[in-house]
Amino acid sequence: MxxxxxxxxxxxxxxxxxxxxxxxxxxxxxxSSQKPQSVLLTMNAFYQVSYANIHRGVYTIAEEATELYEKARETVANFLNTKTHREIIFTRGTTEAINLVRFSWGRKNVQSGDEILLTEMEHHSNLVPWQLLAQEKGAKLKFIPFDSQGKLVLDQLDSLLTDKTKLVAMNFVSNTFGTINPVEKVIAKAHAKGIPVLLDAAQAVPHLTVDVQKLDCDFLAFSSHKMLGPTGIGVLYAKEKILEAMDPFLGGGEMIKEVHWDHSTWNDLPGKFEAGTQSIAEAVGLKAAIDYLKTIGxxxxxxxxxxxxxxxxxxxxxxxxxxxxxxxxxxxxxxxxxxxxxxxxxxxxxxxxxxxxxxxxxxxxxxxxxxxxxxxxxxxxxxxxxxxxxxxxxxxxxxxxxxxxxxx
Amino acid sequence: MDTLYREEILEHYKYPRNKGTLEKPDITYKDFNPLCGDECQIDLHVKDNRVDEVKFMAKGCAISQAATSMLTEMIEGKSLEEIKQLSKKDILDVLGIELGPVRLKCALLCLKVLKGGIYGIKEWPT
Missing domain, CATH: 3.90.1150.10 (Aspartate Aminotransferase, domain 1)
Incomplete structure (x- = not known):
């Protein structure tokens, strides 16, 4: 149709x-996708009417900008059906979101001899970060193979998921075959062994209804620019409990609660993972893009x-x-x-x-x-x-x- | 279309000159264009500081294959000093077309490989 x-x-x-x-x-x-007029006008209007840095200023336009930025987070949270908007971390894109998990979760949870399970159809952005982590830690990468139709072969999945597997990281939709992968099956099998699953959803979120609670994935990453929104912004979704236990990613402003000469404490979610001035207008643009997608369905x-x-x-x-x-x-x-x-x-x-x-x-x-x-x-x-x-x-x-x- | 793929380019693409490898090359060098995964290897026999024989192996589009084929014809018998002077313009002149910044690299990979092999120069030719 x-x-x-x-x-x-x-x-x-x-x-x-x-x-x-x-x-x-x-x-x-x-x-990358093209942008509708509504996204362009919304971003332009934001710069012309309400632009200021967020979370700090107490003046009117800073309040407005903060409200619009957080409204964007809520829109993304609703779009993905997260439990809470604190599970939405704004990043620069899918690549940064995956690397955030590599640094903040991977370094803490993956050790020498451990395994990370990927598929043979990963985009480099969901392969190279894990290669780097594996090299750093002495861990091993394993791969779910694909068949002649470009579909994942799950026959061996039980033996690929071992006691040493610490993470499954896989694409939701292949950017080369177009395959919609059976992620629910993989998640169910991985969870049965207590292994978390990261979904590279860069090719999925723009085109499919994605419900993170229904999927029960632990991490999910995507970019705004492939879904009618601006470049320079993307999203990491992760379960709140996991985010709470993770180390910070970048250190700097906004991600702290209290700073001393020799140590600091971390901000609550999601601020803990959003150091430095964020892509504010881009978040506002992403919201407009999601609003547009929703009107079509x-x-x-x-x-x-x-x-x-x-x-x-x-x-x-x-x-x-x-x-x-x-x-x-x-x-x-x-x-x-x-x-x-x-x-x-x-x-x-x-x-x-x-x-x-x-x-x-x-x-x-x-x-x-x-x-x-x-x-x-x-x-x-x-x-x-x-x-x-x-x-x-x-x-x-x-x-x-x-x-x-x-x-x- | 003829402004992008002149007859001569297609002819070199279909019937490349000096394709292959040398048994015992004095210089052999290979490099890649990470943008598109193209690769190019050039083998040289050098005699009295001049290119005596040249062969290339390359994977890539018509522009890159033709440019490499044309370059090997251009350097036969040339001194290494003359080769050092070769520039982006020389390649574009023999191709006889204009290229945008992305496809320019298709055309220049061969010269990058040649200078990388002889002089260890790693930069893209200008």
Whole structure:
């Protein structure tokens, strides 16, 4: 079921843009999304009317700014259905959120000989931080494998979760296959052995209804810029009890309760993890983005994107020179990675750009995944609520043209 | 399209010159473009301070393959001192196209590798 895309598109100023006389076809939403007018206007208005630093000033606009910032936190908390807004930590993005867990939780809880269980389809941002922690502590990384459809193989999960496993860190939705991973199953099995689970939800929160209490995940990280919001802000959700027991991340202002020459005590949650001046306008912008997503409805957005992915895969199936990766449409979000035989992904993307079509070419920060497939890189088209079937047709036409051009 | 992929670029891409490796190279050097995972290795035989033989192995797009192929043709018989003088402009001149900042690196990886191998220069050519 497709959304009324034309109505939605009118809310996104950049979509009026032309590239070399052709309309912009933006199909790189898994990398970052475009912003609706409401987000831009809200941030602009905040700077023009209420801007000041938060949590300190006692004057009117400082109070207003603080209120708007905390209102944003409440909005995120409601959006994820957390028990309390104290479980929402604002970070710079998914990467910083995962690294926060690495430093504040990992250093304390992972020791020599311990194991961290990941999957073979992690984005580098949920792989490299754990490599660094494992190197520091002498711990070991293990991986849940994926099959030829880009789906996780859970047969061996019981033996992968050992007495030494201290954490499971996995992506909710794969940024390369588009697979919606069976995170509930993994969480249930991990919890049965008392192991906490971190979800990299960068590709999930923008596209799916995410309820952290229902999922029962222990940590969850995502970025604002992939869900219609501004760059420079993201979220770490963690269960309150876990956050309370964690060491601080960055030291500085706001994260303290009392400071002496030689020691300090820590602020209550969430301030304990928010040292320094935060991305205030960005938090306000993120709230506007969530408000916008809610007016459309995440279920409808997911259906729309999945329908576009299904249509794309149907068209791709008829192109013999094209190979695409990942599971059937029903198991995925709205993205499709592929290759044109004998043409490097960068060349495909460069030729598509001539038609105003923006796709990602490269390893999408999943180099080990590509290596396992025997690939250096791939092309990826990723959809969001403002994309249309007509845009998929333009993509297909341009890909056929690309093949003709390089084969001539 | 012709402004980005001139006939000559496609020709070098499809039929690269000096592709392969050397048995006992005097200089061999490999580097990557972390942006896209492209890699390039250049092997050299040097005689009297001049490039006697050159071979390359590269993974990457048409621009990077063609640029490397063209560069190897350019340096055959050249002295190491002459190679040191090669710049971004020399590569862009033989390619005969204009490139944005991202794809510029596709074109310049080969020269970066060459200078890295001969002189240990780690910077992107300017």
């Amino acid at each position: 497709l959304l009324e895309a034309q109505k939605i598109r009118a809310d996104f100023p950049i979509l009026k843009r032309q590239i070399g006389g052709k309309p912009l076809v933006y199909l790189d939403n898994a990398a 995440l279920e409808k957005i997911h259906d729309h994107e999945q329908a576009l992915a299904r249509y794309t895969m149907e068209q791709f199936s008829e192109m013999k020179e094209l190979t695409f990766y990942g599971p059937p449409p029903k198991d995925r979000c709205g993205l499709v990675a592929f290759n044109l035989q004998g043409i490097h992904p960068h060349d495909v993307a460069a030729v598509l750009d001539r038609s105003g079509i923006c796709v990602r070419a490269g390893h999408h920060c999943t180099q080990p995944l590509h290596r396992k497939l025997g690939l250096e890189a791939s092309v990826r088209a990723s959809y969001y609520l403002y994309n249309t079937k007509e845009e998929v047709d333009l993509l297909i036409d341009a890909l056929k043209e690309t093949t003709r051009f390089f084969k001539k």
